[in-house]
Amino acid sequence: MEYNDNFTNFHMDAIREVGNIGTGNAATALSRLLGRMVDMDVPVAEMVPIYEVAGHYGSPETSVCAVLVRTEGEFACSLIFMIDAEKAAIMADLIIPMDISGMGESEQMSIRDSALAEQGNIILGAFLNALSKITGWTLPTTTPAVARDMLGSIMDLVASMFGVIGESAMLVKTSLHVKGLDEELGGTVIMIPDPGSLECLLAKLGVL
Amino acid sequence: MAQPIHVGMADLVVSKHPASLITLGLGSCIGLVIFDQISRTAGMVHIMLPDSREAKNIPKPGKFADTAVPLLLEELYKLGATKAQLRAKMAGGAQMFSMPGRADNAIFAVGNRNIEATTKMLGAAGIRLVSSDTGGSKGRSVEFSTETLKFIVKTLGTGTKEI
Incomplete structure (x- = not known):
């Protein structure tokens, strides 16, 4: 818990602002990619007890699709773009320039997964670009990894990352909403700075 | 059927028969x-x-394999369990994301390390692991009933199995 107590409201505001700038850029990138307006919510930065991380954004059994990208170097951080499983297909189909409904189920899924990986890559890459601009850090990214699974099992990764050193996890979440479609479509960008990297980010922003 | 207890x-939860113990969305x-048969x-x-x-x-010893196994045994003995009759079943330890060339990365391989450490602790304690469903890349929800002594493992897409 001592690790949690180091962060004041002032620090949380600074981290939220990073989320704001990053997701703003991500929303713009997604908007360009889809040729549609994309709105974003106000980011929420919070310290969550690791034992509650799995159920923090919904029931742990909710079926979701998640794209994960990491940057490691001067600053290490994971970024997740998460979307409800049934919305993921709609999102993917927006950039698939052909009708794939005649194909087999596993083929469809593999095409959609790669479309989603690309969308996630563009969204999360834009986030990191913005972060790179405000910090001056070069932030090389890994190739995107896609998982379709239960929300809880995906968030397990976050819990165990933070669990090694402490009892709570720093999560910065922003929701994106794609406009101009019949159906509500959107996803969530979650920034999860590696435990040791938070201080490093705050120092760079001049607030530590 | 007993009201299921969420773990x-x-x-770490121990109970006398009858009980149903469940955990939702296990990833890594x-x-x-562990049960007295x-x-x-x-x-x-x-x-x-x-x-x-x-x-x-270590505010919660259930967090780590090396502290969880001894504590679980201790709690079972308190409820009158007999060591020779104890058996173990486990599920989980998946690797949710795979990154090319990064399989050995400590962050992604935590599932595997959990499986190894838990298996080793059971071995050291002399508890026989009778069945398990571990590894892979899919999350699991599990339910154990003292009625059947079966571990029901659910995964998205591939359905339910009993171990």
């Missing part, structure tokens, strides 16, 4: 059950990490 992250974590006293722990030695303090 959250790093939680492990759901470990005669009295049906059982306990479940939701293990998050393999090794407590890196941790500064």
